[in-house]
Amino acid sequence: MKNKNIVFTLLFALFAVLLPLFVKAPYQMHILILIIIWSVIGTAWNLLGGYAGQVSFGHAAFFGLGAYAAGLLKFHYDISPWWGMLLGPVAASVISLPIGLICFRLRGPYFALAMLALGEIFRLLFTNLTSFTNGARGILIMPEITGKMFYYYLGLAMLALTLLTTYLIVHSKVGYYLVSIREDQDAATSLGIPTTRYKNYALLPSAFFTGLAGAFYMNYVAFIDPNIVFNLSNVSVMVILVVMLGGVATTWGPTVGAAMYIFLGELFRTTLGSANVLVFGILVCLIIMFLPNGVVGEINILMKQAAARKKTSLAGGA
Amino acid sequence: MVLFGQTVICGILLGGMYALIAIGMTLIMGVMKIINLAHGALVMVGMYVTYVCFKEFGIDPYIGMFLAMPVLFFIGCLIQKYMINRLVEVDSILPENQVLLTVGIMLVLTESARLIFKSDYRSVATSYSSKVAFLGDMSISVPMLTGFFIAMIFTLILHLFLTKTDIGRSIRATAQDRDAAVYMGVNSSRITMITFGIGSALAAAGGSLLLPLFYLFPDIGHLFTAKSFIITILGGMGSTMGAAVGGLVLGIAESLGATYISMGYKDIVGLVIFLLVLLFLPGGLKSIVKR
């Protein structure tokens, strides 16, 4: 079982690394890069929302902070926004500490909506603090590197780092503790788990990688404004969509979800004219209705069932 | 003093409007625990129904409301019965997976409205749209005042309905333990369907009452969804009275913020108050209202 996973992962990595040999067109590369960005955000959200069960409606806050960390370096100090790839995730992580302090006192929908409120507060602050952020006029840069290949491989490295980190966290004591907290917080406490601290252990990397994706986004898309990177429906809610389409609390779910979100969205957009969002909406409804655990989630369930059946049939034979 | 008075009056009336928009959410999210991101879109659909009644048949929005409500009741029932209900029955890792479904529904409703009505901004100008009463130098918008009273009446009716009638109690019971409700002879699927229907109808009512003084286009729902969430939580999930008070608190906070800080920061003021309430009254305002 475990070996199968490793083989699959290696094959996938090989595929991803070699893909540009076959897909050379900049437009296709662009789509792949968008998928990578969303995979990273999704994987990061999944750690907090999926594994630890703390559904956040405010991840745009971290995404925006990461993006602005990169953008403001350029805007105020004319420092290459690539340094944002360091500063962005750090800024997002630092901010996540007080956010955790406030929000982790709350549970369930109260937590979700408190995060929503914080995300909105950040959007409004970045819109209104014009002298610091340039407000709604946003930050426009001319990227130093325009070739897609560079962004693709950098993004891929970023995704690999995110996946690996979450994988290691999830398959460790911390991971067990996070899932325990999700399943029953009182029971977790009774097992000596400092729940708030462990939630922070999930929030911190989650914010970190979301911020990293934000900084990458700034460098890649080259323009941000508060309404874009702190957007409630287009970032905070979409990341939930990405994770749930793919499969909550699964390693590959967010990546699969991101691929579906970007690829199908783009397919519909370029073929269906102004009905594209309608069709996409219908598809989202159908997927979640018929695959309520997301694509990867449902596959995992099927595999588990198959394994159980195999076991019982073996036992029966013996 | 006039400024302060005017601000508070505005806040209270705005709070009434907020309560009106949020009251359906109180039922759907507060009582049934369904985080419904399509709420604003349902308000929007209700507004279009009222709009059509007005433009095509000259029916006043206050009367059109009584047409929009059954229409939305029906739509809500269908959504619950054929879509959301499927998810209630599966055991998934995050019960919030219905959130995604409501995102899909939101997109479908919004884009369907765009297909039918185009993206044009529309509005309904009634004779009373801009009616005002003056209290000294302070002006009071008549349609807002009406909306305020209707919001309070709806709140009261809903509160009585939920606590004093068998259907109301069955709604709450089903939300708390579906199987146990069945043991008591409650047709829980029907009850959930009706609840979503009522919630949607109330969303429509909010939209209809807002129509004479606001405007309408397919994406207007976004404005309402977040506010409704905040009010419902502020009130303390499922408490109708709490939600009404939550609406008022938010309205007054925003108005004071707009006057004394800046219009750009008014929403921040509202959100900060929201966070403070959550932190210091973890059960929301209902813990005060109740006692």
Place this chain on the structure above:
Amino acid sequence: MSYFEVKDITKKFGGLTAVSSLSFTVEKGEIFGIIGPNGSGKTTVFNLISRFFPLTAGEIYFKGKRIDQLPAHKICEIGIGRTFQVVKPLRRMTVLENVMAGAFLRTNSMGRARHRAEEIIDFCGLTRYKEREAKSLPIPLRKRLEIARALATGPELLLLDETCAGLNPKESEEAIELIRKIRDTGITIIIIEHIMKVMMGISDRILAINFGRQIALGKPQEVANHPEVIKAYLGDAYA
């Protein structure tokens, strides 16, 4: 100073006093029973010890240290494990994973946690159900899982809240066996149970409470014959 001591603890819920200046001590290695009518405050006592509720008044000492100010998770860390009367399994985790979640308190290594969990699962007779998701277990097995999970945290003092409820007499015997076995590993136990047969059989001493106050304390037989206990709890003399 006693091994474990509760001193004048009081808990009020609004106007209701659930526990009212209650004091008792437990010695190392003892099985200490608590009985009392429904709603007399037994579970509340556990919740106070394990800090799920803050005390309204009073003090709690464990091995000479005052512990009533510690946060809930620390209580477990210093060696006080508990089960819940209304069971709280980690529903979508398997029995093994549930117990591992407990075992991680004393180790950071996956391998060691797993090993420890397997030992405890064997010890508690749950081996058959190791790979089952906790949500599919019937309630009595969930209760046993609660015990296993609490044991995995390596407690010195274990609080068991009605872990035998719902067992038939035969199964109760088995449960008693298990509890004895736990005690024999050197763990001190405070137990709440309504099945008098169980309580009489294993407790070294029994505390009977009513309305959050002590009504009797002593050897099982003494308590069972205490008139107030009979009146409030047993109905008629336990024979």
Place this chain on the structure above:
Amino acid sequence: MLKVQGIDVSYRDIQVLWDVSFEVNEGELVVLLGANGSGKTTTLNAISGLLPVKKGTIEFLGQDITKLPGYKVAELGIIHVPEGRRLFPEMTVRENLEMGSLFPEAKAKRKETMKKVFELFPVLEERQNQEAGTLSGGQQQMLALGRGLMALPKLLIMDEPSLGLAPVLVKQIFEKVKDINGQGVTVLLVEQNVVQSLNLCHRAYVLENGRVILQGSGKELLEDPHVKEAYLGM
């Protein structure tokens, strides 16, 4: 009155009940015995329409109720006091009781029945405005029973009603069950208090690994060597 004939029941693909048959006659008090996980709760849930029956039939008062949805079964007068209480935790005690009497006849007599329930369990009257979720375990059990009685059931199904109750209350509950039965309500009872329930009942069935392996009057089963060995630990 209730006739269960050869039912099979499964959870997803794990079969739990195999060809289970038994009857409850009008006015009887029938007990279902069995070890943990033997399928008692599953049987009861199949009767009250919460689980689909794969094979076999269930009849109530001559009507086939095998495929009836749960709420309709309740409407016919089969009231289930479930295992684990299943109260409405955020509703008050009084509201929980009111939820028990939704059908017209029961509703008409709501006040009187509630008075009777309060006589049976005075603590419920004291706590009538407390949220059910904050009651003590035993209080919750009383409320669950009271709520079942509120429906004026024809057949009362009780799944381990004495669970978690103080001895004095266990006795009371058994007495009340007997009283209720004496007043003409048919009772199907699942209990782990083997001796007491066998002493009380007219007839009993023993379920093992999802199959009925024994049946007889209470006295007969009390004397049965297998029962003695497996359930009484003698």
Place this chain on the structure above:
Amino acid sequence: GGGQGAKKEEVKVGVILPLTGSEAMFGEMEKNSFEMALEELKAAGKAAIGGKEIKLLFEDDQGKQDVAKSAAEKLVNQDKVVMLTGGYSSACSNVIAGSAQAMNIPFLVVTGSSDDITKKGWQWVFRGAAAPASKYTGALWDMIEKVVKPKNVALIYENTDFGTSSAKAFRADCEKRGINLVFDQAYEHGAIDFKPMLANMRSTNPDMIFAVSYVMDAAMITKQMKELDFNVNLFVGGGAGYTMPEFKENAGSASEYVASTTLWVPNVAWPGASDYFNKYKQKYGKEPDYHGAQAYATMYIIADALSRAKELTNTGIQKALKETDMMTIMGPVKFEDWEGYTNQNKPTTYVVQWQKGKLEVIWPENVKSAGYVYPVPKWRER
């Protein structure tokens, strides 16, 4: 790649517009105008460039800028368009401009008014029918100096790119002229209630208000001023909101005497302007506003440049665009470098005023369609 063989050869132009999402109304209007203009060009035989028909490829940007980037990439790389146009919001226009610059493809901005777009020295980006946000007030300042001469002015603006850019320029202009800015606040669009802000503003006693608002906020603001009985000598809107048919419809009688700066009105003197208005209204059953006119004019600029291009390559078209000197319904268009702008047409601006339900040009005086009403009568005296 012209490997289309037997298929009729086409010159493909990519048009990126918001066709879904909250900006879709303008996207639809601009798409209609593009199509209408292209039909006219075809009818006049001007849509064939060396035997190749101009073909417009529309892409929906959903009002999201990463989608706009996808659309730009796709149009250029996949569909091989010869140039790009469109971009409604400043955000999307910014991103498309950046991509176009990176891909060396000419991009002609239709509406996006962010100052930055043409201030980056980007040689592939052109803005013809639209003005930089800070330049919308040319005619207004002329009128303020000659007629209004206010002492105390209040400024409110939506906290978007267009709003903040306009406000910034207006603030600087006030300072230069020593006009007191007694009130200066941004707001978030979509509010139900602007009264706290308005009441607060009233307490500063301004003679004139300059308000930069999109669409319906404009109506809400003026309506609520009336409800508050808040009088000023002149209320001037900046840009979009105050000139639209929806504004009049929603604000009702409160729209009377509201003035606004604008880039275009149907009854402006430029040839073809009113024809466009009437034809559009007839064809689509709805009055267009200046956004439609911008798209319509842009189509003509494109056709003109393509027809003059020596070769249909990026550099060929870039050069042709650079040499543009033509008349459109938006006025004369020339792409010039001035005041730090690159390839930016010098806009002509107007002040208009709602009079008896009609939008009349009141400034500059040489093109006025009606005399201005100033100071405007108090609400209670109307």
